[in-house]
Amino acid sequence: MSLLEFLDYSGVAVFAATGALAASRKELDLIGFLFLAAVTGIGGGTLRDLILGQAPVFWVMRPTYVVVCVAMGVLVFFTAHLFESRYRLLVWLDAIGLSAYCVMGAAKGLAATASPTVAIVTGTMTAAFGGILRDILANEPSVLLRPEIYVTAALSGAALFTLSSEMGAPLWLASLAGAILAFGVRGGALAFGWTFPPYKARPGRHPDDVM
Amino acid sequence: MSLLEFLDYSGVAVFAATGALAASRKELDLIGFLFLAAVTGIGGGTLRDLILGQAPVFWVMRPTYVVVCVAMGVLVFFTAHLFESRYRLLVWLDAIGLSAYCVMGAAKGLAATASPTVAIVTGTMTAAFGGILRDILANEPSVLLRPEIYVTAALSGAALFTLSSEMGAPLWLASLAGAILAFGVRGGALAFGWTFPPYKARPGRHPDDVM
Amino acid sequence: MSLLEFLDYSGVAVFAATGALAASRKELDLIGFLFLAAVTGIGGGTLRDLILGQAPVFWVMRPTYVVVCVAMGVLVFFTAHLFESRYRLLVWLDAIGLSAYCVMGAAKGLAATASPTVAIVTGTMTAAFGGILRDILANEPSVLLRPEIYVTAALSGAALFTLSSEMGAPLWLASLAGAILAFGVRGGALAFGWTFPPYKARPGRHPDDVM
Numbered sequence: 236m237s238l239l240e241f242l243d244y245s246g247v248a249v250f251a252a253t254g255a256l257a258a259s260r261k262e263l264d265l266i267g268f269l270f271l272a273a274v275t276g277i278g279g280g281t282l283r284d285l286i287l288g289q290a291p292v293f294w295v296m297r298p299t300y301v302v303v304c305v306a307m308g309v310l311v312f313f314t315a316h317l318f319e320s321r322y323r324l325l326v327w328l329d330a331i332g333l334s335a336y337c338v339m340g341a342a343k344g345l346a347a348t349a350s351p352t353v354a355i356v357t358g359t360m361t362a363a364f365g366g367i368l369r370d371i372l373a374n375e376p377s378v379l380l381r382p383e384i385y386v387t388a389a390l391s392g393a394a395l396f397t398l399s400s401e402m403g404a405p406l407w408l409a410s411l412a413g414a415i416l417a418f419g420v421r422g423g424a425l426a427f428g429w430t431f432p433p434y435k436a437r438p439g440r441h442p443d444d445v446m
Numbered sequence: 447m448s449l450l451e452f453l454d455y456s457g458v459a460v461f462a463a464t465g466a467l468a469a470s471r472k473e474l475d476l477i478g479f480l481f482l483a484a485v486t487g488i489g490g491g492t493l494r495d496l497i498l499g500q501a502p503v504f505w506v507m508r509p510t511y512v513v514v515c516v517a518m519g520v521l522v523f524f525t526a527h528l529f530e531s532r533y534r535l536l537v538w539l540d541a542i543g544l545s546a547y548c549v550m551g552a553a554k555g556l557a558a559t560a561s562p563t564v565a566i567v568t569g570t571m572t573a574a575f576g577g578i579l580r581d582i583l584a585n586e587p588s589v590l591l592r593p594e595i596y597v598t599a600a601l602s603g604a605a606l607f608t609l610s611s612e613m614g615a616p617l618w619l620a621s622l623a624g625a626i627l628a629f630g631v632r633g634g635a636l637a638f639g640w641t642f643p644p645y646k647a648r649p650g651r652h653p654d655d656v657m
Numbered sequence: 658m659s660l661l662e663f664l665d666y667s668g669v670a671v672f673a674a675t676g677a678l679a680a681s682r683k684e685l686d687l688i689g690f691l692f693l694a695a696v697t698g699i700g701g702g703t704l705r706d707l708i709l710g711q712a713p714v715f716w717v718m719r720p721t722y723v724v725v726c727v728a729m730g731v732l733v734f735f736t737a738h739l740f741e742s743r744y745r746l747l748v749w750l751d752a753i754g755l756s757a758y759c760v761m762g763a764a765k766g767l768a769a770t771a772s773p774t775v776a777i778v779t780g781t782m783t784a785a786f787g788g789i790l791r792d793i794l795a796n797e798p799s800v801l802l803r804p805e806i807y808v809t810a811a812l813s814g815a816a817l818f819t820l821s822s823e824m825g826a827p828l829w830l831a832s833l834a835g836a837i838l839a840f841g842v843r844g845g846a847l848a849f850g851w852t853f854p855p856y857k858a859r860p861g862r863h864p865d866d867v868m
Binding site for chain 1: 680681683684685686687688689690691692695696703707712713714716717720723724734737793794795796
């Protein structure tokens with residue numbers, strides 16, 4: 236199993252776990268766990284493959300990915316109560332999934348189009364999409380709208396992978412570097428509350444001004 | 447018209463009606479009815495065809511499906527006030543749509559890939575997707591998060607269709623059995639409040655623990 | 658650059674600006690602006706291309722579209738505070754995007770399938786989809802659920818373009834007529850509060866009756 240394949244299965248598995256953890260927070264039943272696990276685990280990659288014109292999508296070609304999601308859903312159903320904070324576990328697993336997925340998305344985008352711009356965009360979008368889908372389906376506030384750095388982590392990992400690949404780095408090195416950078420950025424944001432300066436409305440004007 | 451075609455048009459038509467009923471609950475105008483009817487009616491099948499790599503999707507090839515959605519939207523606009531409870535009507539029609547769609551999704555998945563795993567997943571996902579899309583667009587709490595059994599109904603119908611097809615049952619029998627099982631499970635959940643044991647947080651710990 | 662190409666880039670650019678404006682209302686950081694700008698700008702066209710079976714989608718073939726979205730995101734990040742009401746700016750730009758996108762969606766649908774029904778549906782759906790996606794991601798009440806006319810504007814523009822094309826009008830004339838009609842209808846709704854009669858529940862019955 237190559238490093239890319241390992242990243243691929245890891246990304247699917249940990250995103251599936253975050254979907255199941257979201258199900259646990261909503262107190263769904265076992266099938267609800269499996270459904271959210273599957274949708275979150277394979278959602279980003281499904282979007283990536285559709286955009287790149289690679290349909291049938293990856294898990295239709297290799298149903299093992301679905302089996303992995305189901306296994307993670309069952310595992311979380313029976314072990315989630317063991318964790319001190321399921322939300323903390325969810326966001327850290329989400330960080331791992333984000334790191335794996337941004338490299339996979341960029342790698343597939345680069346292989347399909349040879350355009351660095353496209354690779355960075357598919358890497359960033361598909362890494363963020365699984366978590367967005369999970370939050371929408373579980374009716375939770377989107378991770379996208381929280382102040383800590385999120386999309387930037389995926390973007391920096393996808394960009395580092397793409398640029399170092401373009402400059403001739405071997406695939407395993409570019410993949411590893413991209414995943415580590417993405418995890419470092421997101422992990423730092425989680426551990427230390429890293430943020431970028433947000434947009435601020437003019438003083439004296441409320442940001443939610445209505446028409 | 448074969449039984450499969452009948453199921454197909456029925457699924458689209460009744461999901462379209464549930465979209466229009468959601469529009470009536472939001473007091474939209476006629477065009478809002480048609481839009482929600484169309485998106486809900488053809489949403490699940492669109493996802494199914496995209497995932498399986500069968501684009502242009504079904505209603506692009508046969509626009510009659512769109513005409514059916516428009517007709518249901520108009521019908522509901524002028525008759526919804528006749529019903530005692532529009533919400534009750536919505537969930538029962540949704541149950542019929544779910545039953546028809548889970549068989550159609552599994553049948554198309556099986557025909558396209560010959561993989562029972564894929565067939566069960568496409569059947570389940572596409573049956574649930576129309577209702578999820580409707581609830582998101584209408585900004586209603588998702589049917590997915592309610593305690594009564596929902597995804598399980600689609601899953602059991604898709605699984606029975608797939609397994610009996612694999613064991614050599616004729617198409618009409620497998621279709622009928624799958625649709626009846628799905629409707630029975632969902633109908634029982636609606637009529638008698640059937641639920642599975644939900645995940646429960648450890649005693650003394652609130653399920654919405656935050657980081 | 659033909660009129661259609663101009664409409665295409667305009668639609669992407671102004672929808673991207675509305676995505677960035679939604680990010681400003683949520684006080685996201687610069688990367689949040691770029692992400693919402695890109696998703697809103699290219700979301701409708703991505704759906705259109707997927708439905709019509711034209712994958713890889715348009716911005717994968719021509720990454721300039723992504724560059725346009727990024728530029729709009731940066732521009733809005735540094736200038737949004739100059740506007741009296743960012744919400745008013747958002748809805749008017751959204752009206753321009755809607756007008757451009759409904760013609761482009763119908764033109765691509767007509768070219769791909771030669772079916773007027775399909776062209777009208779793809780024009781309407783893809784024009785509305787960018788704004789819907791933006792509102793879902795930014796967790797704002799959907800523009801779809803507001804009383805003023807919205808989908809109808811896209812529908813009328815797509816229909817006028819399609820019918821005049823079918824009747825032999827030159828492409829530039831049909832495009833211009835469709836875009837102007839759509840903008841006129843939506844602009845009138847914004848300026849004068851135009852609405853259609855909404856569905857009204859029976860007197861004495863609350864519209865949110867539950868099961």
